[in-house]
Amino acid sequence: MARRVQGSPPWSDLPPELLGLVFLRLPTRTDRAFFPAVCRAWRSAARESRLPPPSPVPWLVRPTGTVTSLPRGETFRLLPDDVHYHTSCGEWLVLTRDDDSCFLMNPFTRATMPLPSLSSYSYYEHPVEFGYGVYPGIDGQDTWLHIKDGEEISVLSLVVCSTRLIAAIVAVGDLGAIALCRPGAAAWSVSARTECRWLSHMVFFQGKLYALDADHDDFLDLIGIDIVDEQDSDGPRVSRIESFIQEAYPQRLEHALRMNYLLESHGSLLMVCRKLSYKIGRRYGHEAGSSEFEVRKADLEQHLWADVRTLGNDQALFLGRGCSKAVCVSPYDLSGDCIFFLDDYTDWYWEKTTTSCGVYDMKDRKIYSPLPMVSWINRYVPATWVFWQGETDKLETAGEDFS
Numbered sequence: 054m055a056r057r058v059q060g061s062p063p064w065s066d067l068p069p070e071l072l073g074l075v076f077l078r079l080p081t082r083t084d085r086a087f088f089p090a091v092c093r094a095w096r097s098a099a100r101e102s103r104l105p106p107p108s109p110v111p112w113l114v115r116p117t118g119t120v121t122s123l124p125r126g127e128t129f130r131l132l133p134d135d136v137h138y139h140t141s142c143g144e145w146l147v148l149t150r151d152d153d154s155c156f157l158m159n160p161f162t163r164a165t166m167p168l169p170s171l172s173s174y175s176y177y178e179h180p181v182e183f184g185y186g187v188y189p190g191i192d193g194q195d196t197w198l199h200i201k202d203g204e205e206i207s208v209l210s211l212v213v214c215s216t217r218l219i220a221a222i223v224a225v226g227d228l229g230a231i232a233l234c235r236p237g238a239a240a241w242s243v244s245a246r247t248e249c250r251w252l253s254h255m256v257f258f259q260g261k262l263y264a265l266d267a268d269h270d271d272f273l274d275l276i277g278i279d280i281v282d283e284q285d286s287d288g289p290r291v292s293r294i295e296s297f298i299q300e301a302y303p304q305r306l307e308h309a310l311r312m313n314y315l316l317e318s319h320g321s322l323l324m325v326c327r328k329l330s331y332k333i334g335r336r337y338g339h340e341a342g343s344s345e346f347e348v349r350k351a352d353l354e355q356h357l358w359a360d361v362r363t364l365g366n367d368q369a370l371f372l373g374r375g376c377s378k379a380v381c382v383s384p385y386d387l388s389g390d391c392i393f394f395l396d397d398y399t400d401w402y403w404e405k406t407t408t409s410c411g412v413y414d415m416k417d418r419k420i421y422s423p424l425p426m427v428s429w430i431n432r433y434v435p436a437t438w439v440f441w442q443g444e445t446d447k448l449e450t451a452g453e454d455f456s
Contacts, residue, residue: 072098109380116434140375142211144442176245177290184295190248197230210255233289242288254315318379322351390415397435
């Protein structure tokens with residue numbers, strides 16, 4: 054064993070082989086997530102270890118920065134006080150510090166990736182081509198260049214497309230724009246001429262970005278977004294937006310709100326519609342009531358949605374405002390053919406702010422509470438899911454170690 058430097062903790066000198074054996078015998082993902090934070094030697098041992106296939110069941114991250122694991126309900130503190138999360142993307146959390154710096158963090162491996170500050174933007178003048186069914190707006194009116202200083206900027210959705218491309222929907226209120234960057238860039242790349250849209254729930258599917266667009270009052274569009282990212286260019290940019298499926302909203306119901314989620318499952322795009330009923334509160338806001346769910350699959354060739362009656366006993370959907378995902382649950386102690394959802398509405402007009410997670414069973418069309426003791430109170434920051442994706446990939450940098 055190498056001679057220990059005076060003052061260094063004794064556990065940092067443990068042989069890598071012994072550290073690897075300890076790491077592999079830790080009983081939970083919670084323990085394995087904190088193992089790399091001890092020191093560099095332990096972090097290196099964790100990266101070299103070969104774990105068995107992990108459970109794909111996500112962690113629930115609450116607005117306070119605490120995390121709850123399913124199905125056991127273990128809860129622990131994840132984020133220090135000076136770090137705040139905005140949303141999640143698969144295995145990544147979108148975080149900011151008090152100094153306005155922004156980065157991604159994988160909470161399972163503690164790897165980080167720097168992002169531009171949410172206040173830093175560069176603008177490209179290239180015109181965006183609009184396909185059939187997409188309303189381009191009036192050029193130069195209500196662009197991100199004009200509205201970004203109006204209110205606090207939020208990240209509605211973020212997608213890590215590849216090792217060199219990250220896409221996000223950044224928004225002020227409900228109006229948003231597509232912001233692009235390369236990992237480590239100094240600024241987000243945004244169109245200077247394209248009008249902001251009512252965008253939500255973006256996914257990267259078969260080489261193209263897809264998002265839901267409610268730019269018209271009476272229609273909900275599934276749009277495709279083409280990106281140009283040339284090696285010698287200043288930054289990536291949106292080249293074309295086209296509508297793949299345009300559908301009129303069903304007749305609006307009194308005292309009911311529709312929330313739509315977009316995700317990939319078994320090589321198809323799914324849209325899940327949640328109809329949330331509510332009643333007018335005694336003071337000034339709404340009080341949430343019961344929920345109903347519809348699952349639909351996109352037929353991109355026929356330009357229509359098809360109803361989905363069952364997900365199969367090996368599939369479960371996890372829905373959240375920032376990140377939704379389908380996972381295989383058959384080898385694990387979790388029910389399939391179910392939709393796990395978060396009460397993550399954060400608008401000011403909700404009078405009842407104590408929220409939680411629920412599960413909708415596709416078989417009997419009933420809602421259950423998988424974690425009845427888990428709740429949170431926050432008007433402005435939603436809870437989110439974060440998913441274990443497997444081994445560390447090339448996107449995880451060796452620059453900043455989160456602790």
